[in-house]
Amino acid sequence: MAKPPPITNRLRELREQHGGISQSALAEAIGVTRQTVIAIELGKYSPSLESAFRIARVFDLGVEDVFGWEA
Amino acid sequence: MSPAALRNVPFREKTAWVMAAILAAGSAIYLNMVISASRALGQTAPPVVGFVIAYFVVIVIASVLFMSALAAASPKEANTPADEREKIIGDKAGNWSGYVMVVPALGALWHYAVNTDGNMLFHLVFLSLMLGQISDYVFQIVLYRQAS
Incomplete structure (x- = not known):
């Protein structure tokens, strides 16, 4: 099994805070599949910089408010 | 796998499963034909061009049918x-399947250099191509x- 990337995220928490945006709706908003959103949420896939910005914009936040680097 | 779990499987993973299964079945039939013919002849059977063409036609038709069915079930994802x-x-x-294809292909060349059996060279190269393609789909599924 590949080692998960050391990037953390608050996707699930932010989806719940923003009226329970579904994984499908978020996926559509940023132009990826729902499975990719699930993989990002679970920390199994690190999104591209472009997708990271798109995700942050959906929540009206900065990239660093959504993603972090595991120390 | 439950219907709910199946819905969570990405469309491209489903297509990889279907293509891997089709190619594996086609390859098994081809290998069986070559082994049976070789046993009957007492030497490596020569390539039968008609069978190779039939192999590709059947693979293409089966792929189109199964892919159409998958696409009809999930048109948006497709x-x-x-x-x-x-x-x-x-x-x-x-990338990884390229390595899988190269190893038996090199083995085929080595076998030909030692035994000068052109029929075996054909079958082994054909097998390399099939293995390469099947492994491509298997690696996709794993990833x-x-x-x-």
């Missing part, structure tokens, strides 16, 4: 282009399973 993660998975699988 029409969506591969996203960034799926492109990475496709690239990695294609989708890891990152889902």
Whole structure:
């Protein structure tokens, strides 16, 4: 099994805070599949910089408010 | 796998399962034909061009039928282009399958250099191509399973 990337995220928490945006709706908003959103949420896939910005914009936040680097 | 779990399987992983199964079945039939013919002849059977063409035609028809059925079941997913993660998975699988294809192909060349059996060279190279393609889909499945 590949080692998960050391990037953390608050996707699930932010989806719940923003009226329970579904994984499908978020996926559509940023132009990826729902499975990719699930993989990002679970920390199994690190999104591209472009997708990271798109995700942050959906929540009206900065990239660093959504993603972090595991120390 | 439950219907709910099946819904969570990415469309491209489903297509990889279908293509791997079709190619594996086709390859098994081809190998069986070559082994049976070789046993009957007492030497490596020569390539039968008609069978090779039939192999490709059957594979293409089966692929089109199964892919159409999958696409009809999930038209939205089928029409969506591969996203960034799926492109990475496709690239990695294609890269790794290249190595799988090269190893038996080199073995085939080595076998020909030693035994000068052109018929065996044909079958082994054909087998390399089949293995390469099957492994491409198998690697895709593994990568989708890891990152889902």
